[in-house]
Amino acid sequence: MPSNKDWNYHPDLPLEDPSLFARPKDVGYIAGWLRRNWLTLSERVLILIMSIGVFYTVYPSLERVSNPGISWAFEVLAINYALVFTITGGLHWYFYMRRGQGLTLKFDKRDHSRNNRNFLFADQVKDNMFWTLASGVPQLTVYQCGIMWLMAHGYAPVITFNTHPIWFVLWIMLLPVWSAFHFYWVHRLLHVPFFYTRFHALHHRNINIGPWSGFSMHPVEHVLYLSTLLIHTVVASHPVHLIFHAIYQGPGAAMTHTGYEDLLIKDKRSLALGTFYHTLHHRYFECNYGNQEMPWDRWFGTFHDGTEEGTLTTRARKKKMYS
Ligand SMILES: [Zn+2]
Numbered sequence: 237m238p239s240n241k242d243w244n245y246h247p248d249l250p251l252e253d254p255s256l257f258a259r260p261k262d263v264g265y266i267a268g269w270l271r272r273n274w275l276t277l278s279e280r281v282l283i284l285i286m287s288i289g290v291f292y293t294v295y296p297s298l299e300r301v302s303n304p305g306i307s308w309a310f311e312v313l314a315i316n317y318a319l320v321f322t323i324t325g326g327l328h329w330y331f332y333m334r335r336g337q338g339l340t341l342k343f344d345k346r347d348h349s350r351n352n353r354n355f356l357f358a359d360q361v362k363d364n365m366f367w368t369l370a371s372g373v374p375q376l377t378v379y380q381c382g383i384m385w386l387m388a389h390g391y392a393p394v395i396t397f398n399t400h401p402i403w404f405v406l407w408i409m410l411l412p413v414w415s416a417f418h419f420y421w422v423h424r425l426l427h428v429p430f431f432y433t434r435f436h437a438l439h440h441r442n443i444n445i446g447p448w449s450g451f452s453m454h455p456v457e458h459v460l461y462l463s464t465l466l467i468h469t470v471v472a473s474h475p476v477h478l479i480f481h482a483i484y485q486g487p488g489a490a491m492t493h494t495g496y497e498d499l500l501i502k503d504k505r506s507l508a509l510g511t512f513y514h515t516l517h518h519r520y521f522e523c524n525y526g527n528q529e530m531p532w533d534r535w536f537g538t539f540h541d542g543t544e545e546g547t548l549t550t551r552a553r554k555k556k557m558y559s
């Protein structure tokens with residue numbers, strides 16, 4: 237098995253393709269994919285439970301949104317801040333303050349950067365919190381409230397579980413696939429040197445990532461990254477779909493940037509978190525623009541499989557792009 241000494245931990249290399257596109261005709265494989273993503277306590281299932289939970293307890297109804305007044309929008313903002321502090325703050329507290337898992341399954345040996353002038357306040361965590369809280373959460377809220385307003389006023393198509401049960405379920409399962417597709421193309425655009433230096437370099441200050449890095453972006457990148465939500469203006473959705481999508485993009489980004497592969501409970505891998513795939517993107521930049529859900533990196537030759545050879549190819553690509 238090839239191994240890479242740069243890492244504290246890495247999965248078996250070369251990385252495998254766990255996407256639906258790997259073996260699209262293999263029914264057993266598809267069943268395994270469904271079970272891994274939707275029938276175990278996965279990131280997606282947790283976000284779905286949270287979405288249904290907030291919708292039925294604290295979320296403003298479309299009926300209220302259709303009435304005059306905007307107090308409901310401030311409630312959405314407060315809910316988003318609460319979710320970010322709970323999910324992102326909770327993961328940071330557990331992994332980096334309480335050191336709940338030590339170095340077990342942590343990709344990078346190092347801790348977060350301090351006294352580093354590349355970061356705002358010379359501190360990686362404070363820098364990441366600033367961009368998440370000052371730009372990310374407000375922009376997420378503006379997108380969400382805009383779409384809710386369109387839904388409430390009949391400008392965006394709305395369904396309920398009772399009228400369209402099959403589409404309701406299917407659309408929830410398709411949302412992460414849509415999000416991955418959208419992310420790949422926005423992300424490739426952001427890696428064009430002109431846009432990279434101006435906007436995306438901010439997210440890439442984080443070579444060694446942590447939960448607060450996930451949603452830490454330049455405001456222009458937030459506009460592009462969150463435009464995935466606009467799909468709800470054309471594809472029939474329920475507010476739960478919108479909330480699921482919003483949590484997945486915002487606080488959910490913390491889960492994929494924890495710096496750890498899995499959360500262990502009693503030494504058992506209980507929740508899949510960060511992927512080595514995106515960790516490689518943060519270390520080597522010009523590779524793995526998408527995520528494991530989509531085959532684009534493999535198809536367009538930008539896939540880094542974690543081996544030394546992958547690193548050499550990526551370095552050559554970067555040199556060519558900036559020459
Ligand atoms: Zn990038």
Ligand SMILES: [Zn+2]
Nearest residue numbers: 439450514518
């Ligand atoms: Zn990232």
